[in-house]
Each structure stands twice: as structure tokens, then as C-alpha cells.
Amino acid sequence: MTLPLSIRLIVAVGSLVLFTAGHATDARQAQRYAACKARLAVEADEVGIASSTIERVLGSARHSVRVLELDRAQPEFTSSFAEYYSQRVSAARVVRGREMLAKHALLFDRVRQASGVPGHYIAAFWALETNFGSYLGKMSVVDSLTTLACDERRSDFFTREVISALRIVDAGDSTPEEMVGSWAGAMGNFQFMPSAYLAHAVDADGDGRRDLWRSIEDAVHSAGGYLQQLGWESGLRWGREISLPAAFDYGLANISQSQPLRAWREMGLTDAHGNLLPALDLPARVLVPAGHEGPAFIVYTNFDTIMGWNRSEFYALTVGRLADRIAGAGRLHRPIPASDLRLSRDRVLALQRDLDMLGHDPGEADGIAGPATRAALSRFQQASGLIPDGHPDRAAIKAVQDATCQTQPHAPPRTPERAC
Numbered sequence: 001m002t003l004p005l006s007i008r009l010i011v012a013v014g015s016l017v018l019f020t021a022g023h024a025t026d027a028r029q030a031q032r033y034a035a036c037k038a039r040l041a042v043e044a045d046e047v048g049i050a051s052s053t054i055e056r057v058l059g060s061a062r063h064s065v066r067v068l069e070l071d072r073a074q075p076e077f078t079s080s081f082a083e084y085y086s087q088r089v090s091a092a093r094v095v096r097g098r099e100m101l102a103k104h105a106l107l108f109d110r111v112r113q114a115s116g117v118p119g120h121y122i123a124a125f126w127a128l129e130t131n132f133g134s135y136l137g138k139m140s141v142v143d144s145l146t147t148l149a150c151d152e153r154r155s156d157f158f159t160r161e162v163i164s165a166l167r168i169v170d171a172g173d174s175t176p177e178e179m180v181g182s183w184a185g186a187m188g189n190f191q192f193m194p195s196a197y198l199a200h201a202v203d204a205d206g207d208g209r210r211d212l213w214r215s216i217e218d219a220v221h222s223a224g225g226y227l228q229q230l231g232w233e234s235g236l237r238w239g240r241e242i243s244l245p246a247a248f249d250y251g252l253a254n255i256s257q258s259q260p261l262r263a264w265r266e267m268g269l270t271d272a273h274g275n276l277l278p279a280l281d282l283p284a285r286v287l288v289p290a291g292h293e294g295p296a297f298i299v300y301t302n303f304d305t306i307m308g309w310n311r312s313e314f315y316a317l318t319v320g321r322l323a324d325r326i327a328g329a330g331r332l333h334r335p336i337p338a339s340d341l342r343l344s345r346d347r348v349l350a351l352q353r354d355l356d357m358l359g360h361d362p363g364e365a366d367g368i369a370g371p372a373t374r375a376a377l378s379r380f381q382q383a384s385g386l387i388p389d390g391h392p393d394r395a396a397i398k399a400v401q402d403a404t405c406q407t408q409p410h411a412p413p414r415t416p417e418r419a420c
Helices: 005-012 027-046 051-058 065-071 081-088 091-103 105-115 119-130 141-149 152-170 194-200 216-230 261-266 301-309 313-326 345-357 371-383 394-407
Strands: 239-243 283-287 296-299
Touching (some): 027 141, 105 119, 105 216, 194 216, 261 283, 345 394, 371 394
16 A cells, blocks of 8 residues: 655655754664654554554654663663662652542542452552652653664564554544653553553543543543453452561562462461461462562462553562552561662673573573573572572672582673673
8 A cells, every 4th residue: 555645755754864852863773763664654554544644643753762772771670679669669659649549539439439449559550650640751652652663672562552652643532742651652640551542541531532641530540440451350459568487488489489378378478467368269479579588478369460560570569569558558567678789681681691501591581680580590599508589689699600600610701790
């Protein structure tokens, strides 16, 4: 299908000089971006998006180097749990959350009745995503999405999001100018990606638009409906802080190690106050995000629902705990060690390669200390007589480095710290 000449000219020629202010123009990158936008225009045309919308949106889209920089340094993967949690579950945020829960009590109650999601959970998402709407982002969603769609790392995913954004404009729900948000293209009070907007945004206030930026009623109803569709189980909490017995096998503290709650109870696990856990067949898992010296949590299926919103375990734990605090719970009974290590991607990548060399498969070597990497580290710790909590602290990383040097003394150093 041939695009109108006006679109082809704007997309293929205009793109050559449209770059984020402050960065020098690179001719080859400009050509790649122009070609990519032409591809996006063809795909949009093939699914029936109006030519005027394609011309309006893609014709003015600009490449953003800053978006790519931020994409390579996401805080979920570089911050320690201590740093991540303390920045987000602050006393001021808890107070503000309680204020917002009271201010919008009738709205939150209506959403709970419709979706089954209690208001303190939605308030926690609202806090983490935009600090209760005080910061909705200031980057062009169109610029962010096209930049990421034209980057090889996650091109397919963001291409779909570009098409979704075009559909939103085509339907008259928003304009390219109004669509501002995060560097990754998330937008509105709850930072919906365009595909989530199309699937879950609702016009709750009846003004004829699904406005997730200015209508709190639209935004809160949309968030509740989204969580319901992700699988939220009404009447079930996300999880809770627990206390582990002295002889606990930390090899079991892994997102993949699910056992009935009654089985954890029989092992001697209690809640943070020392009370026995309920004798239920509810599937549950134990997590120790800061290692054996930090707090422990037991999580249920609604934890998985939270992770359906954001795949970071740190994020899901923080949402759950912030929701509890907004609902009246106190601070953690066992504080997070302040010495918890902040990991760079390069350091995690080196750890993954060393673990693989030692025969403990960490999955894809991607620089992300996810469940597979922690499970591999736990197996190494178990084999080495260490506490197998899978937590990449300084001692664990040094033990892996020392073991690698013993088995592969002539291997090239992974980091400046590991030179055999």
C-alpha cells in the first residue's frame, strides 16, 4: 500500500534533521531513524489509521538520545533494595497517601466495589508512578516511543506501542501535544503505556474522553480495572513481612519456590510479630531482597498481579509495603541493612559470567540480577558452605571471584576488582 506523498516526504525527509536539542546530528543515525519512521508509517497505514493522523504524529516525531540513555540505566536493576525502598516508602509519602485516601474516599470505595481492589493499593501505585499526580512526566510520548521502536533492543514491543499511540490520537482521546509522560512512553496519573490505555482506560466521569492526565476519576477507575484484569484476587493481601527460624534453608527463598502457606508454617515461619502463619493451602513464596541480614517477606498471588504491572520484584514489594503503610501499618520490623550494595550492570554481567564458568547457570547474561541470577548464586553459596540467600552482596561477589580465579586463573578479568 502506497502512502500519500505528504506523509512520505515528512517521514523520510523531515526526520533527517529532527533530533533532541543539545545533541549533535549524526547523519547515519538520522537516516536509520528516517527509515524506521517510514516503516512505522506503513504499518500504521496497513492497520487503518488515518493518513492525517500518521502525518500529524510521525511527521513531527523527534529522536531522543536521552531516552536511550535512560533505557540503559533503569533504577529497578541498578539500585540496592535499601536505596530503592527508602526513596519510595518515605514518611512524607505515607502521610500523603493517607490524605489522598481520605480525600477521595468515595471514589476509592466505588472502585473497590467495581474491581475488588482496595483503595490503599491503588493509592500506592499512584504514589510510585507519579507521586499522586504531582509529576506526570514531561517528555513527548511520541518521541520516546518512536526512539525506542527504532532501537534494536526492544523494537517489536515499542513498535506496537507506537501503533497504539496512533490509535489513541486517531480516536480523538488525546493529541500528540497532550501526550506527555515518562522516557519509556508511559503516561497519565498511573503511567499507562498506550496499549494499556487502549485496553483499560475508561471514561468514568462521563465527559466523552478517557483522560488519564486531568481526570482523577478516569485515572483511578482505569487503574482498578487494569489490576482486576491482571488477576487481582479480592479479599487477599499481597503478602507480608515475616520472621524466619534460625535454621531456615535460604535456598528456599526464591520467587520460583512456591509451597502452601501451611507448609511454611510447619517450618516455623511466623509473621513479623511472632504469630504463626495461617494453616491454609494458599500458594506462597519467601523473598529476602536484601539477603539474610535484611527483612523477609512471604508473597501470594496478588504479588504476581502487581508484577504484571511492573516486572521488578523491588517494585512489587514496595507497592505492597507502601499500601500497608497507607492502611495504617508500621515500619518494617527488621530494617534493611544500610550497607546493601548498589550494583552496576557491568558488575552483574561479570558475576553472571563467573557463575556460568563455575557451572551455575544464571540464565541470559544481561547485567540484571533477576531471579535466575539469584538462584544460580544461591546454588554456588550452597556448594561453597555459605548462607544460600542468593543475595549479591560484597562477600558473595568476592567468593565467586575467588572461586573463579582458583578454577580459571588465566581467564581475563571481568572487572578491575577481579584480576587473578
